[in-house]
Amino acid sequence: MSSPVIELMDVVRVYPLPSGDVTALSGVSLRIDEGEFVAIMGPSGSGKSTLLNQIGCLDRPTSGDLSLAGKNTREMDDRELTNLRLSSIGYIFQKFNLIPLLSAYENVEYPYIMKHRKNDDTGRVRDLLAMMGIDENLSAHKPNELSGGQQQRVAIARALVNDPAILLCDEPTGNLDSQTSLQIMEILADLHRRGRTLVMVTHNPETATYADRIITIRDGQIA
């Protein structure tokens, strides 16, 4: 039996607002095993992004526990959570979120440098970019000189550079045309076949079909 990579136990997230507290997640318990491809679906405002932010350690639960790769994040401070994001989580965003000041190559290399405190001398960055179909010529370009599909490929390479335990995808095809979406989904499915754990938020039922398991969120709870 495979071990759980992600485990949520009764996670509650309440946003305190002057007009009254808003409960985005009200007691979510979830277990995702190594090698799984899980799609999280639900209408907008259902709490699926909040759930992804919890798993991605960008946010903390108001109550409940979150364990990543066997480590409980409850007692971690900002520094430790940041290190976890750097080493164990790969983020793929809807808007690609590449750093505009860095070239495609440097964008992929950035998390590597942050983790290893040196430039990549193993060729990993180059290999990942090649695997994503970004040649050396393209990788010298700044993100704004690349197409959406190319940017998302670079973003996937960046997410993989530190060999994370989990890949988190937030509407990865939301800003792409259907042809490019298909290519990106093929890449993700391929990563899954190679044993990568993926969690993907989407509202598109078609992309959700690539997943092993679909979790539907409604009003902050798993439906």
Place this chain on the structure above:
Amino acid sequence: MIGNDIIFALSVRSVRLHFLRSVLAALGIVIGVVAIASIGMMGANMTLSVTEQLSDMANKLTVTPYRGGGGGMMGGFGGGGGSSDDDAITEKEFKTIQRIVTKYGTAYTVRSESDKIEVGSDEGRATIYGLDTETMREILTVESGEYPKSTTSVVVGPTLAERLDLKIGSKIKIGDPDKGSTTTVRVVGILEERGMSMDLSTDMAIIGSDKLFVGIYGGEGEYDQVNVVVSDLNNIEMVKTAIENELNRKEDTVTVQDSSRMMESITSTVSTMTTFVMAIAGISLLVAAVSIFNVMMMSVNERVREIGILRSIGTQRAEILRMFIYEAAIIGIVGAIIGAIVSIVIGYVIVVGMIGSAEYFFAPGSIVYVPMAMTVGAGICIATGIYPAWRASNLDPIEALQNE
């Protein structure tokens, strides 16, 4: 370390991306650094050149008739006060001074008068000194020509000679023809430059023998000033006190001055002025600080989303902080370096223009203002960047990511 630091690289690129904005912000620092450094250097050069000139006379005392009040310093300055009969040093007083001084050094008398002079068609005013011919050879250095031998020959200071185009053999008419007779004298020598001094200011003066002076202005047996040269500097206070005790026993008849008081007074005046003007120059740095604060806040605000990305993919708060501090530091240090170069150039021009010599420009006391102003400029810049950087590092990653 910083060479291949990607955080530093990001700061450099951000500065380059907003090149004009960064240059304008740095310009504020440049102006501030230049203002502080060049004013500081000017003050230091003034103090140094005055101190150097005055230290030549550290072993000298001047004895002048007591004129009441505290105006002694200016009376001594230039030595060109009037020689009215009421306030003069008598032959008897001079003998007394000589008696006191004899063991420790020498004393000589000075007669001086400011009068109208005429050279050809040029008119002007000059100080006319009457000195003993022997004394003249001891204390004055002739650059060209010789010392006066007769009662109609004089030597002149270099500044006066230049201004009135005097040469050896030139004739000078002394005295105001409207008020009485004039005397014509002949220039036989031109003196070396002596600079500002308390005992004798010869650069703009005509120096003749006692006989010549008495012949024009009268006053046999009366002197305007007695100068004392003490051979051992350590005796100066003692000699000063002895003269004062002897001559001012019943009532104040003379004022005895050494150069230290004058030096202190000039140095403190210059340094007070310099500090004051530098404080005003400091305001320009304050303005620069506001502009850098503005630039840094803009830089943070337009990069909120980028900060969100960096944080979400595993950049520590401290690294975000560092990134923005670097950005302020780059602007500050580049501004300070340019400011230093410009202030050396401008400072040099100002010093040469106002003091006339760059002799002390590279002296440690003067050039120290360059690194000092640089440190202040760059320091203010970095300090100004702290708050924007702190704000950037404390942004919530999720909110930052949602920023458009």
